[in-house]
Amino acid sequence: MVERTQLQSYWKENQKLTAILLLIWFLVSYGAVFIVNTLNNITIFGFPLGYYMGAQGSIATFVILIFYYAYKMNKLDKKYNVADEEE
Amino acid sequence: MEKQKDVFTQNLGKIYLLYTGVFILFIIALGIAEQMGLQPKYIGWTFMFVTVGVYAMIGILSRTAKLSQYYIAGRQVPAVFNGMATASDWMSAASFIGMAGTIYILGYDGLAYIMGWTGGYVLLAVFLAPYLRKFGQFTIPDFLGVRYGGNFARNVGILAAMITSFTYLIAQITGVGIITSRFLGIPFEIGVFVGLMGILVCSVLGGMRAVTWTQVAQYIILIIAYLIPVTVLSVKVTGVPLPQVMYGQVLQKIDMKEKEIITDTKEQEVRDIWKQKAAELDAKIKALPGSLESERQALQSKLAALPADAPAKDREAIEKELKALPKTPEEAKEKWTELKKAAEANAKTPKPYIQPFARMDMKNMLILTFCLMVGTAGLPHILMRFYTTPSVKQARSSVGWALFFIFLLYFSAPAYAAFARWEVLSNLVGQHFSVIPGWVASWAKVGLVSVKDINGDGIIQFAEISLKPDAIVLATPEIAGLPYVIAGLVAAGGLAAALSTADGLLLVIANALSHDLYFKQINPKASVTVRLTISRVLLILVALLGAWVAKFKLAIIVELVAWAFSLAAASFFPALVMGIWYKKATRPAAIAGILVGLGITIFYIIGSRFYGLDWFGVKTVGAGIFGLPAGFITIWLVSKFTKEPPKEIQDFVESLRYPKGALKGDELPPELKGH
Numbered sequence: 001m002v003e004r005t006q007l008q009s010y011w012k013e014n015q016k017l018t019a020i021l022l023l024i025w026f027l028v029s030y031g032a033v034f035i036v037n038t039l040n041n042i043t044i045f046g047f048p049l050g051y052y053m054g055a056q057g058s059i060a061t062f063v064i065l066i067f068y069y070a071y072k073m074n075k076l077d078k079k080y081n082v083a084d085e086e087e
Numbered sequence: 088m089e090k091q092k093d094v095f096t097q098n099l100g101k102i103y104l105l106y107t108g109v110f111i112l113f114i115i116a117l118g119i120a121e122q123m124g125l126q127p128k129y130i131g132w133t134f135m136f137v138t139v140g141v142y143a144m145i146g147i148l149s150r151t152a153k154l155s156q157y158y159i160a161g162r163q164v165p166a167v168f169n170g171m172a173t174a175s176d177w178m179s180a181a182s183f184i185g186m187a188g189t190i191y192i193l194g195y196d197g198l199a200y201i202m203g204w205t206g207g208y209v210l211l212a213v214f215l216a217p218y219l220r221k222f223g224q225f226t227i228p229d230f231l232g233v234r235y236g237g238n239f240a241r242n243v244g245i246l247a248a249m250i251t252s253f254t255y256l257i258a259q260i261t262g263v264g265i266i267t268s269r270f271l272g273i274p275f276e277i278g279v280f281v282g283l284m285g286i287l288v289c290s291v292l293g294g295m296r297a298v299t300w301t302q303v304a305q306y307i308i309l310i311i312a313y314l315i316p317v318t319v320l321s322v323k324v325t326g327v328p329l330p331q332v333m334y335g336q337v338l339q340k341i342d343m344k345e346k347e348i349i350t351d352t353k354e355q356e357v358r359d360i361w362k363q364k365a366a367e368l369d370a371k372i373k374a375l376p377g378s379l380e381s382e383r384q385a386l387q388s389k390l391a392a393l394p395a396d397a398p399a400k401d402r403e404a405i406e407k408e409l410k411a412l413p414k415t416p417e418e419a420k421e422k423w424t425e426l427k428k429a430a431e432a433n434a435k436t437p438k439p440y441i442q443p444f445a446r447m448d449m450k451n452m453l454i455l456t457f458c459l460m461v462g463t464a465g466l467p468h469i470l471m472r473f474y475t476t477p478s479v480k481q482a483r484s485s486v487g488w489a490l491f492f493i494f495l496l497y498f499s500a501p502a503y504a505a506f507a508r509w510e511v512l513s514n515l516v517g518q519h520f521s522v523i524p525g526w527v528a529s530w531a532k533v534g535l536v537s538v539k540d541i542n543g544d545g546i547i548q549f550a551e552i553s554l555k556p557d558a559i560v561l562a563t564p565e566i567a568g569l570p571y572v573i574a575g576l577v578a579a580g581g582l583a584a585a586l587s588t589a590d591g592l593l594l595v596i597a598n599a600l601s602h603d604l605y606f607k608q609i610n611p612k613a614s615v616t617v618r619l620t621i622s623r624v625l626l627i628l629v630a631l632l633g634a635w636v637a638k639f640k641l642a643i644i645v646e647l648v649a650w651a652f653s654l655a656a657a658s659f660f661p662a663l664v665m666g667i668w669y670k671k672a673t674r675p676a677a678i679a680g681i682l683v684g685l686g687i688t689i690f691y692i693i694g695s696r697f698y699g700l701d702w703f704g705v706k707t708v709g710a711g712i713f714g715l716p717a718g719f720i721t722i723w724l725v726s727k728f729t730k731e732p733p734k735e736i737q738d739f740v741e742s743l744r745y746p747k748g749a750l751k752g753d754e755l756p757p758e759l760k761g762h
Binding site: 007010011014018021022025029030033034036037040044045046047048050051052054055056058059060062063065066067069070073074077081082083084 | 195198201202205206208209210212213214217221331332335336337338339441443449452453456457460478479480483484486487490491494497498501741744745746747
């Protein structure tokens with residue numbers, strides 16, 4: 001049986017991870033739209049950076065964020081012994 | 088819950104790999120047949136019947152009489168495959184056919200759809216998917232019913248699920264009808280019927296299980312069909328088969344060419360003519376109903392004045408014009424206003440393609456992105472897919488796979504749009520009207536493309552071209568001069584996208600009625616056979632109802648789909664998130680939250696669309712920006728002033744947070760037990 005305080009710190013760590021990921025989520029999408037004109041001064045491979053963030057940069061980041069979340073949470077599950085599936 | 092795996096689920100990877108290989112061979116074989124003289128018409132028919140036949144066969148092979156298979160595919164869908172199924176469940180006819188075209192027309196501002204329709208998966212991953220999987224029932228109203236207790240919360244959930252899913256369903260059925268009728272040359276109604284058979288064979292026999300395995304098959308077809316034409320286009324324009332990287336250069340070329348267009352005097356001339364046309368239309372609208380009447384009389388007297396020996400062709404032309412006149416002043420107002428808007432748009436000096444906020448201001452772009460994101464995370468047909476994975480762990484990575492598979496298409500869409508724009512700017516603008524490319528004529532016939540010599544100089548100006556969003560993906564194979572087999576492939580891909588989404592939506596509606604309404608409330612003692620029979624009959628009825636509504640081709644459907652996101656964002660999302668993340672959220676709070684969120688959103692949609700209501704300049708599609716926070720605040724506030732939820736509910740919420748261990752079944756209300 002897992003201790004109650006243990007479970008609480010598992011949940012705290014989850015909340016912290018969630019908050020960090022959402023901050024990145026916010027910055028790469030809304031943040032990039034907000035400063036798009038500044039970003040557009042930078043050009044990479046012909047792409048103005050502001051346009052690129054909206055078209056590809058943000059969604060590539062989203063994919064990475066979700067896989068990172070899954071990876072981190074699986075580690076947390078093991079650390080606190082609450083995993084529902086063994087390897 | 089079923090533990091034993093069958094031969095099929097053990098060999099998923101091999102089976103779908105083989106399937107992909109066979110499909111590619113099939114395309115190559117058809118391509119060779121075309122070179123040897125097979126007519127385009129037969130290529131279209133072969134594509135339709137082979138793909139729909141495959142979906143039907145998967146449906147028949149996956150038929151089931153077990154509840155857990157029928158509702159949640161036995162919770163045996165591995166993360167990667169659930170991701171693929173979710174991707175095709177999610178990507179509708181609008182994503183496949185319309186997305187690139189929307190970006191073509193809106194430029195940077197259209198990227199709100201790219202970010203909005205993907206960013207929601209981050210919210211889904213961290214706020215909902217793992218917890219819903221731990222809860223592990225059959226439907227989304229199930230969750231509301233158990234978490235908040237009582238039938239009222241469940242019924243509000245049923246209502247919200249029906250509203251969002253049904254409007255969406257009609258749009259998919261319409262898409263199926265358009266694609267089949269255009270590529271098979273059959274009437275719209277028969278096209279819808281053929282498509283419906285494909286949808287129903289699958290979902291009726293095998294429920295979620297069959298729909299899941301068909302959606303995986305449909306994903307493979309739609310992604311191949313999307314990537315092949317854009318890659319070929321990339322080779323044609325840049326010489327390198329990497330469209331997602333190469334279109335950066337094209338953006339630069341577009342920008343330079345557009346600068347020429349802005350200052351070109353001939354272009355300015357055409358824009359001035361458009362301006363004049365808009366003014367004329369405006370005057371005509373203001374003079375209604377008199378202007379309609381005088382137009383009719385003018386045509387009638389022209390007809391009467393024709394000499395008796397005038398060629399029949401002239402007579403027919405005037406009669407045709409008379410017939411095309413709007414029947415009522417209301418109809419005239421609607422039609423002419425639309426024409427006026429189009430003329431005004433053409434009259435404006437074009438804004439550069441990559442310039443931000445040229446067609447939508449920053450505030451509205453941010454709000455639209457936000458509503459689409461949260462709406463995505465609140466759509467029941469997506470949420471319910473996360474009940475089907477074997478574990479919480481797999482539910483988490485499954486969201487990642489879903490977005491990855493969506494990403495493959497979405498991150499190619501801006502490339503598609505840019506190449507198409509460049510083709511139009513470089514190969515169409517400046518051409519002589521006598522040498523118009525063939526694709527313009529063939530797509531003009533169905534009204535997706537129009538090119539008119541407005542200023543009569545015999546040269547095509549940019550302001551003389553109008554393309555509907557759907558034309559981009561559908562016409563690209565011809566724009567790029569590819570063999571017809573590719574056009575057939577694109578049609579098959581669009582059909583796969585529409586059918587897979589329709590299947591998911593049908594299941595949501597039929598399950599809400601058969602499971603949440605009938606079994607949970609009307610007849611909890613119903614046997615498995617009765618429950619499945621009711622669900623199957625409902626599937627057929629809802630599909631027929633959807634087809635019947637689609638027949639009217641209502642213009643409002645496209646708008647309704649956009650509103651569905653705001654509605655889902657404001658109704659489901661706050662109640663689901665608070666249900667998991669806020670233990671003390673109470674039943675009255677949740678009910679009030681859903682009703683307030685839904686109410687404010689509907690109020691603003693109707694008010695701003697029809698009665699000129701305007702809060703802070705927010706457009707109708709952004710209505711959720713008011714409803715969503717209102718929903719959250721209502722739930723929080725009402726919870727403060729109502730009696731705390733019972734301890735067993737709070738324990739239940741807590742147990743959702745930890746993947747391991749069964750839910751504390753002994754302390755739970757009776758409806759949670761017994762599965």
